[in-house]
Amino acid sequence: MRLAEIFERVVGPDAPIRFTAYDGSSAGDPNSDVALHVRTPVAVNYLAQSPNAVGLTRAYVSGHLDLEGDMYTALRRMSDFAFAEGVNVSARDIAAIVRSVGWVKFVNRVAPPPQEVTRGRLAGLGWRHSKRRDAEAIHHHYDVGNDFYELVLGPSMTYTCAVFDEADAALERVGESADATKGAAGEGGKRSGGALESAQFRKYELVSRKLGLRKGMRLLDVGCGWGGMVMHAAREHGVRALGVTLSKEQAEWAAKRIAQEGLTEVAEVRHMDYRDVPDASYDRISSIGLTEHVGARNLDSYFDSLHGKLVPGGRLLNHCITRPRNDLKPMDTGGFINRYVFPDGELEGPARIQLAMNDAGFEIRHQENLREHYALTLRHWSANLDRNWDEAVALVGEGTARVWRLYMAGCVLGFERDVVQLHQILGVKLDGTDAHMPLRPEF
Known part of the structure; x- marks a missing residue:
């Protein structure tokens, strides 16, 4: 047959x-x-x-x-x-x-492709979400190469959900962003413009407004990636910003970009585990895309730690991928995402995250679901990869490029069909009983 x-x-x-x-x-x-x-x-x-x-x-x-x-x-x-x-x-x-x-x-059994992270490889690095094992998990995904990320993410080098004005218009302009990125690749990624870049700027500005950033404040951005939020806060709002990331390649790239933009006096990115950031008097904290890597068992200690780093009246904006319900079974650790994309990644329902923030002492002031926006963001990234396919393969190999093509297209489907969501949750560390919030925020 x-x-x-x-x-x-x-x-x-x-x-x-x-x-x-x-x-x-x-x-x-x-x-x-x-x-x-x-x-x-x-x-x-x-x-x-x-x-x-x-x-x-x-x-x-x-x-x-x-x-x-x-x-x-x-x-x-x-x-x-x-x-x-x-x-x-x-x-x-x-x-x-x-x-x-x-x-x-x-x-005859055939060995998995080298892009697959086996359980044995992770088990040899210690307990799930130990510092050493987390460092390897982050290295696997984020240290693919900055040149590759520039092709996929575009000039903003932002690997988190963007915020679009009109969904239909954003879909029609997917090709525009891809063309802009293709042109930017030959210029060291310095070219700006395009629908995706505007949407990423809008996301950082939304976070800034929710945090109420003002000149002279101190911002801590945990899991800062290539420093997008750090630079935005410093450049647009006069904030002194520190970002930390477990990816050495991200930290090196961010340091160069900060210097190029003349922000070294007010912006810094360090190669550091968020757990090693000393307690200090930060006015605001942003966590954009890190909670997915923390682990369910560590959520309480994670938010306890962030609460301790804020001054009274300080705010935390937590932005992360979530599951649509809180009573679902734990994620399959043997599935595609854990094996090929985010080893040890874990997603929780928004109520579980909000509960951990509450129990850590934060008063919840606002929650927003940006699920459709992430589907649009991923469409732009997928278009960028397809337009730059040959160059991407030359940089990381066809196997890794195929992983990304499959992963991003599948995630578009996941966000569109409400398999996953994206929540921003704003919490305040009360100053006594004063939240230092306007009666009706404009964001």
Whole structure:
């Protein structure tokens, strides 16, 4: 039996994609603009070892399975069709695959692609969310190379959810941002402009307004990335800002950009674990995209620590990816995201985060869900990667570029379908009973 016949038996004859295989067989819609091609028997080995998303990921990342066309469109169609139909691989299907591929090849285990972080590799670095293990997890994802990130993120070098004015207009301008980024790459990433860059500026300004930044204040930005919030606060609001990151490459890049912008007297980024930042009298703290790496067991101590670093009347703005409900089972640590993208990453519902902030002593003053904005942000990043694909592959290799292509397209789908959300939660460390907040904030 040929692979295309097995494909039809598993997903049905009306799949809205083309399917082709190394044995010359084909199935699905011959006119579809997306196609799945099984290039070698190794792809079948991966699927046999893990007949789920992990097996498909391994086959695609290693290049033994190809996907032609737009990745987001392909994932959306497969999700709509396959999962709606309740796809299952029966014993009969397995037997047919064995006869087609050959028993020896079928049972021969194939090592995962090198981009996959194995549990054994992490276990050797200590307990989950120990300093050493967190440093390795951050290194895996954020130290891919600053040149690669410039291609994907654009001139703002901001790897967190942007804030758009009008969703429809933002979608129409996805190509504009990608073109601007492509031009910027040849100029050291110094070119500015484009819808994505405007939206990232708007995000930093929203955070600044929620924090009520004023000239002379001291801001601590934990998990600061390439220093975007640090530089924005210093440049636009006259704040003295310190950012900390576990990524050495991010810290080095940020230091150079801070010097280029003439902000060295008021802005600094250090290569440091947030737990090693000494208690001090900070007026404001921003945490943009760090809580996902803290871990559920550490949330209470995390917010306790931040509370201790603020002056009375100080504010914390926590911005992070969340789950749509608080009673869901813990995330699958063996799934695609944990294996390939964010090792040891954990997401919580917004109420769990808010509870930890409350218990640490923060009075919650505002909460906002930016779920749709993150879907739009990821569309821009995906467009940037596609437009700069050849250069990205040259920088990080095809396997890593494939991980990013799959990861970002899948996340667009996740935010659109409310699998994940993005919350900003504003808390105040009361000065006695005074929150030092306006009666009706304008943000």
